[in-house]
Amino acid sequence: MRPEPLMRPEHAMVRTLLVRGMLVGLVAGMVSLIVAKVLGEPQVAAAIAYESAHAAAAGGTHEPEVFSRNLQSTIGLATGVCVLGVALGGIYSLAYALAQGRLGALSARATAGLLALAGFVTMVVVPFLKYPANPPSIGNPETIGQRTVMYFALLGASILAAFVAVKIGRSFAPKRGLWDATIISAGFFVAAMGLVILVLPGVDEVPADFPASVLWKFRIASLAGQFVTWATIGLLFGALTEHSLRSAQARATGRALEPAL
C-alpha cells in the first residue's frame, strides 16, 4: 500500500508555484538591478548633485548620512530591488495559480506571459501615468503622507479594476467569443482607470530649474527596470511551469518526454 501523501496534490501544486514565483522574482530583481545600476544610478547622482548645489547656494549644509552614498547605491539598492522582486514574484505566482486553466485554452507559458503583462500594466504603467517616479530633490517632505496614500490608492484601484475586468471578460467570452470579450474587458479597465486618474488630485513638485533631461532619463530608467522585472518573471516562470507540467504529464502517461515546441 502506498503511504498517504503529506499534502494533498492541489496544495502541493500551490506550494510549488509559490516557491517558484519567489525564486523567479529574486532572479528578476537581480536582472533589473543591472538596469537600475546602469541607467538609474547616474540620474540619481545627477539629482543629488543638483540638490547639493542648491543647499550650498542657500548656505545650508547637508545633514550627515547614516549610510554612505556608496552603500546606498550598491547594497541598499540591491536589497530594495531584490526584496521587491521576491514579493512581486510571490504575489504573481498566486495570481497565476488562480488563473491557470481558467483563462480558456491557453498554455502555461501563454498564461504566465499574459499575466506578467497585466501585472506590468496594472502595477507599474497605471500608477506611473498619474504619479510617475521622481528622482531625489523632487517632492515636498510635508506632502509625503498624502502622496503615499494617493499612490497606494491608485495602485489598489488598478489591481481591483484588473480583477473586475478579467471577471467581465470571462462572463462575456461564452456568448461573444474571446476577441469581443477581451476588447470589452480591456475597455472597461481603460475607462475605469482613466476616470480614477482624472479624479485623483495631481502632484507637481518639480522645482522650476530642475534639469528636464535628468527627470526624463530617470523616469525612463525606472520604467525600464520594472519592465525588465516583469518580463523576466513572465518568461522564466512560464518556461519553468510549462516544463514541469510536461514532465508531470509524461510521468503520468508513462511516455517519453516530448520536446517542447
Added chain:
Amino acid sequence: MAMPSVLPTPLAVPALPVIPLRALAPWAIFGLVIATLLVYFVGAEQGALSLISGTSVHEFLHDGRHLLGFPCH
C-alpha cells in the same frame, strides 16, 4: 483521406489543471500578508509612516525606493 492519422502533438494544448479556490485560499492569504509587509518596508517605512524611529531604513533603501517609483521624501 480526410483526417491525418496522427495529430501534430505540439499544437495540442493539454488542459491546464485548475486549482480549487479552497486549496488556494490559505496560501493566498499568507502570501499576500507577507508580500504586503515586504512592499511596505521597501516602499513606505520611514517615509509616510514610521514603525522604526530614525531614518536608517529610509536611507538604506533610498535609491531603490526612488527607482521603483514609490513616493519618497
